[in-house]
Amino acid sequence: MFSDNFNPKAELCSIEVADIAEFPTELGSRCLLLRELGLNAYRNTEEELFEAVTGSAQCSEYLKICLQDSRCRAFWERFRRGVTPFSERDPVRLLGYQGRYRVSEGKHRVCLAKRAGVKTLKAYVWSLPEDTESLLSPEGTPGRYRFRYLLDPGCRSAASGEAAGLWVASPPGVPPGRFDFSPALLDVRQDTDGEFVPLFAGLSYRVSVTGITRRTGLFGYRKFISVESEIIIEPTHRKTKIWLFSIPAGEALSMRPAGCTHLKTVYRFGCWRRRHFKLLSRIFFGSF
Structure with missing residues (x-):
């Protein structure tokens, strides 16, 4: 979807991390946190991954697990200096609608930014003409x-x-x-x-x-x-x-x-x- 609509000449925008609506779940098999939680990106459902990633967000012990991974540690070192990692050659790309954003590319960086309390990051934003991605609330009982x-x-x-x-x-x-x-x-x-x-x-x-x-x-x-x-x-x-x-x-x-x-x-x-x-x-x- 981005390949036809993303403008590579557009300027990077500064986005409030708090305005990125959700933790991404498509983190692949290299995510150390998922492995430590006993989950697998290909054997567990989106809901199981979402619950684990979101539910562990406020715990500093889980952030320590993330920082044991060399890639996430490198992300954190750049974020601490006020720099969005690899924004020049591999920018974060977001879907945006009325000031709320969801991740298209750069899922690991966004996950780390939200988990570590990073305030802002640089990203390209593709504005959606309508809201198609907001989660619907659960209803009913088993x-x-x-x-x-x-x-x-x-x-x-x-x-x-x-x-x-x-x-x-x-x-x-x-x-x-x-x-x-x-x-x-x-x-x-x-x-x-x-x-x-x-x-x-x-x-x-x-x-x-x-x-x-x-x-x-x-x-x-x-x-x-x-x-x-x-x-x-x-x-x-x-x-x-x-x-x-x-x-x-x-x-x-x-x-x-x-x-x-x-x-x-x-x-x-x-x-x-x-x-x-x-x-x-x-x-x-x-x-x-």
Whole structure:
């Protein structure tokens, strides 16, 4: 993204480190702190890394661990002299929106600067036209959730009840599945014959699809499809992205562009961002 938009002739800006919204987590395998915390950049989830890096930020003992690494120690020596390390040949690059910044390049330097209490650093800033990167707040609690809707095969928009939707990020080591690449409804296509299917540790679901007949009027009968879904989210689930939501079945199945006012978040955990919400809204409601 930066390769097409970054202007190498632009002047470096002085940025308040406190205005850099988050600790970066993409620190690779060379981060001594992650190793000391028993974490691996490629075997742990973004959420596990984020929790560890952020949670250890105020502890001086962890800063000492960082400074045992020759590279981070070199960063610190330059920061102490008021110089941003390697800003001439490998500048820090930030995404900016309304005075808040996120790291694109220079993650180790920014991590050290935030951890060591550096006040300012020099960086190139690419201004975003809108906020796509702010974290969404967690919602809901783990538990067992059931949903049911009736589908009229002859008129999808006449469906009644609530349809469940799920979006996840399977942790490293678990092959990505149907709910990884984009949000998906637990509908007739996900039928598990009522049997629970585990997605990863602490999260499983089932979908049961059955045909029913109901009386319509004095002598008429009509066939419907009943779709029941159940999701179990255990309190000990793996720390990774989970987003369980519900939508009125008539809106979800007809894909009416009615806006996302009727989408209800049941449970959301993990580093979900505004761009994820925009994608979900666009898929189900044509918004944005």
